[in-house]
Amino acid sequence: MRWIGWLLLAACFHMAYVLRLSAGILADALGKEFALTASTFGVMSSMVFYAYTFMQIPVGILADTRGPRFTVSWGMAIAGTGALVFASSGSPAMLFLGRAFMGIGVAGAFVCTMKFLSDNFEGDRFATLSGITSFIGNAGGMTAQAPLALLVALLSWRQAFVLLGGFSVVLAVLCMAVLPKAEKRPFSFSSLLQGVKSVLTRSGMYPVSLNYLASQACFLAMSGTWGISYLRAVHSIDGAGLMTLMAAGVMAGAVAAGRLSDMWRSRKKPLCLFALAHTFLWAVLVFSPSPLAPLSLALLLSGLGFSAGALVIPWSMAREMNPAEHTGLSIAMMNTVAFLSVALLTSAMGKVIGGVSPAGLQVWRNVLFLPFAVAAAGLAGALLAPETFGRVPDIPGTKKT
Secondary structure, eight states: OHHHHHHHHHHHHHHHHHHHTTTGGGHHHHHHHHTOOHHHHHHHHHHHHHHHHHHHHHHHHHHHHTOHHHHHHHHHHHHHHHHHHHHTOOSHHHHHHHHHHHHHHHHHHHHHHHHHHHHHSOGGGHHHHHHHHHHHHHHHHHHTTHHHHHHHHHSOHHHHHHHHHHHHHHHHHHHHHHSOOOOOOOOOHHHHHHHHHHHHTOTTHHHHHHHHHHHHHHHHHIIIIIHHHHHHHHHOSOTHHHHHHHHHHHHHHHHHHHHHHHHHTOSHHHHHHHHHHHHHHHHHHHHOSSOOOHHHHHHHHHHHHHHHGGGHHHHHHHHHHSOGGGHHHHHHHHHHHHHHHHHHHHHHHHHHHTTOSSOOHHHHHHHHHHHHHHHHHHHHHHHHOOOOTTOOOOOTTOOOO
16 A cells, blocks of 8 residues: 555655646746746746745654645645636636645645655665656646647647646645555644754755755756756757756666665765766756757756756755654755745746846856756765765764764
């Protein structure tokens, strides 16, 4: 039954990716229908990440006290409602509201999946299963590119989001029916503050979180919002297929990173290797003197996705640095920082573009310098991160024996 529960939660995580990254293919359609500038579209798209960020601590608490069944069931119902609001939007304000509800709703899918894995599977399988979970989730990133673009072309963007909303509600019902009830744990603000303090006092969480936010922010800002616009403006190609390759790269990279981490019995070594590759590839994209050839561009975007797949390693590191009762909270806190960074980077890239139309190669170099700088900071985080494989967390107030 634990395998069925995990797969169902992974399906919710897949849908979370679809909803989070679905705005990228709609830039032209929404821009024309609602007269959105690049800056406004960037903020609208990032609303899902702001809402997701705001909800990370609450869903971490719910995951630890009420369990995945309660948290994900209600969350997916709210996400489905958000998709339906978005589909029925008659004004930019409704677009913003729909995106915000989607972010609130899907906020618990990832944390609850990690909590479920931590509670139901052995520690030496955690990184591998985390990688497979990320593979399934990032397949949602692929779904949000070419397949969703095809669905929008066949129907309309409004009808497509009605289907996404309906499917999210179906997942909510299945979670309520299939997932086991968790034993309720009492919640108090004093225990929350104690848990937050426990996480914050672990110095290794800071460089690990820096690396994690870099992987998330660079990938999601590009694949979820600006990648297609960049490819159309600079390379004069429809970028849905190439963004699909980038999502496929993350899927493969997540599995490879998780597996390497368990095989090498090390978290830090593969983390540094992937972070170095990630930074180097962003540098190539930013500093190339002329637009890349299609094949080179495809390989580069795939490589950027693959190297970003190391985001699964910080999940294991957070689990290994913190007591079991704070697993959900520690990952939620790390996610809070990461997705705030996604929202800020997405908005900042839109600000750099501003009202420039059309935005040429030099403008896009300035835009892409932002994720390159974030990736470089992530490399610094990897180099400063501690080795955590096999580590037993220190529990405040106890002595080692």
